[in-house]
Amino acid sequence: MINFLNKAPFIEDTNLNDILKICQTPFYLYSQDAIVQKVEKTKKILGNNIFFSVKSNSNQAILKLMQSLDLGADVVSIGELKRSLSAGFDPNKIIFEGVGKSQEDLLYAIQNKIRLINTESLEEIKLLQILANEKNNKINIGVRLNPNIDGDTISKISTGKKTDKFGIEIDDIHSIIDLVKSSPNLNLISISCHIGSQISKIAVYKNTFKEMKKAADKFVDAGIRIKHVDLGGGFHVQYQDEDPNFLIEDVKKELDICFSDSNYDLSFEPGRYLIAEAGILITSIINLKQNGGINYLIVDAGMNTLVRPAMYNAYHKIKSINNKSQKQFTYSVAGPICESSDIFQKNVKLPEQSIGDILVIEDVGAYGKVMSSNYNTRLLPSEILVNRDSFAIIYSSDRIEELIDKDIIPSWL
Numbered sequence: 001m002i003n004f005l006n007k008a009p010f011i012e013d014t015n016l017n018d019i020l021k022i023c024q025t026p027f028y029l030y031s032q033d034a035i036v037q038k039v040e041k042t043k044k045i046l047g048n049n050i051f052f053s054v055k056s057n058s059n060q061a062i063l064k065l066m067q068s069l070d071l072g073a074d075v076v077s078i079g080e081l082k083r084s085l086s087a088g089f090d091p092n093k094i095i096f097e098g099v100g101k102s103q104e105d106l107l108y109a110i111q112n113k114i115r116l117i118n119t120e121s122l123e124e125i126k127l128l129q130i131l132a133n134e135k136n137n138k139i140n141i142g143v144r145l146n147p148n149i150d151g152d153t154i155s156k157i158s159t160g161k162k163t164d165k166f167g168i169e170i171d172d173i174h175s176i177i178d179l180v181k182s183s184p185n186l187n188l189i190s191i192s193c194h195i196g197s198q199i200s201k202i203a204v205y206k207n208t209f210k211e212m213k214k215a216a217d218k219f220v221d222a223g224i225r226i227k228h229v230d231l232g233g234g235f236h237v238q239y240q241d242e243d244p245n246f247l248i249e250d251v252k253k254e255l256d257i258c259f260s261d262s263n264y265d266l267s268f269e270p271g272r273y274l275i276a277e278a279g280i281l282i283t284s285i286i287n288l289k290q291n292g293g294i295n296y297l298i299v300d301a302g303m304n305t306l307v308r309p310a311m312y313n314a315y316h317k318i319k320s321i322n323n324k325s326q327k328q329f330t331y332s333v334a335g336p337i338c339e340s341s342d343i344f345q346k347n348v349k350l351p352e353q354s355i356g357d358i359l360v361i362e363d364v365g366a367y368g369k370v371m372s373s374n375y376n377t378r379l380l381p382s383e384i385l386v387n388r389d390s391f392a393i394i395y396s397s398d399r400i401e402e403l404i405d406k407d408i409i410p411s412w413l
């Protein structure tokens with residue numbers, strides 16, 4: 001995402017050095033153009049029914065941008081629902097899912113007349129039936145099915161196997177049908193699934209589409225008018241050169257084959273695919289040390305800033321913006337957090353680095369800032385959006401004193 005012009009690092013037409021003058025590291029930086037390009041490409045191939053997965057990046061500015069690009073929002077909590085409404089999404093373009101929605105959450109969603117509540121258990125359908133009866137209102141609902149498909153991705157981001165906690169087992173379709181038929185105030189109009197993230201194998205998409213088509217037809221045969229079939233997110237992003245070269249065009253081919261003889265309104269809920277590559281994390285080197293023959297670069301971003309490497313062993317390319325030496329050195333890039341797992345990457349080849357130099361951690365636009373924490377009483381990182389030769393701080397890091405002030409010491413201490 002960074003281009004060098006006369007040795008100066010640029011994001012779009014903005015010089016990173018200008019941003020560094022006013023914003024303290026570590027911070028996330030997003031390219032608006034990169035987001036727009038990816039969204040437009042995805043819409044061109046998959047159509048306009050794209051619901052951005054807000055969990056991947058929920059900054060209000062990013063949501064506003066996604067909304068302005070005519071995407072819907074896919075939310076998994078009441079907080080994300082409120083964020084999406086506040087960013088200007090039409091309630092009719094918001095889908096609410098998640099395994100743990102409280103009665104209060106459901107009531108809020110009903111009151112705001114969102115497009116769909118995607119139920120994830122028979123108990124949740126029963127609760128909605130009670131709420132709809134109390135309000136004497138008809139409610140549109142969807143069901144998230146668990147198609148029992150192994151996404152062939154890492155277990156921590158797999159969601160579509162029978163034993164995963166998500167969705168209603170596909171074998172329970174008959175119970176869903178019976179329940180919905182005995183609930184005059186519930187309109188079941190949609191089925192959905194999401195079998196996991198980072199799905200690269202086209203065979204997995206093919207199986208999923210087949211199962212979902214079969215499931216939709218079963219509902220229709222039983223007299224339930226399913227209009228929408230939502231096929232989830234999970235499109236693969238190439239974080240390292242050895243990763244599979246996933247093509248969204250191949251997904252579209254399978255989609256066309258599988259749903260050619262049907263009129264379902266098909267939709268998707270991608271997060272990572274739309275925004276991961278549009279974000280970088282800028283961090284400063286605060287210390288250099290050698291332990292056991294390893295050259296450590298200690299940076300001011302840690303697992304509290306970007307948890308993916310520590311949590312999922314995720315790989316993110318790390319680049320330097322100085323080219324002080326032709327010679328490459330081998331470094332381990334580590335954060336300042338008191339945990340051995342606070343290492344971004346081992347054996348990174350970089351030109352010689354010094355204290356104060358800037359490193360760039362790539363492809364962090366999704367599941368980056370949203371998963372950051374105050375662990376070790378460290379601040380959440382700021383976020384910056386670049387638009388050609390302009391940039392804006394879209395999240396301003398707070399102060400340590402504000403964090404401390406949130407704690408309340410009881411009177412007996």
Ligand SMILES: Cc1ncc(COP(=O)(O)O)c(C=O)c1O
Binds near residue numbers: 053055076233269271
């Ligand atoms: C229900 C649901 N939909 C969509 C997504 C988006 O996934 P991804 O960011 O991999 O596209 C997720 C994330 O896991 C999810 O839980």
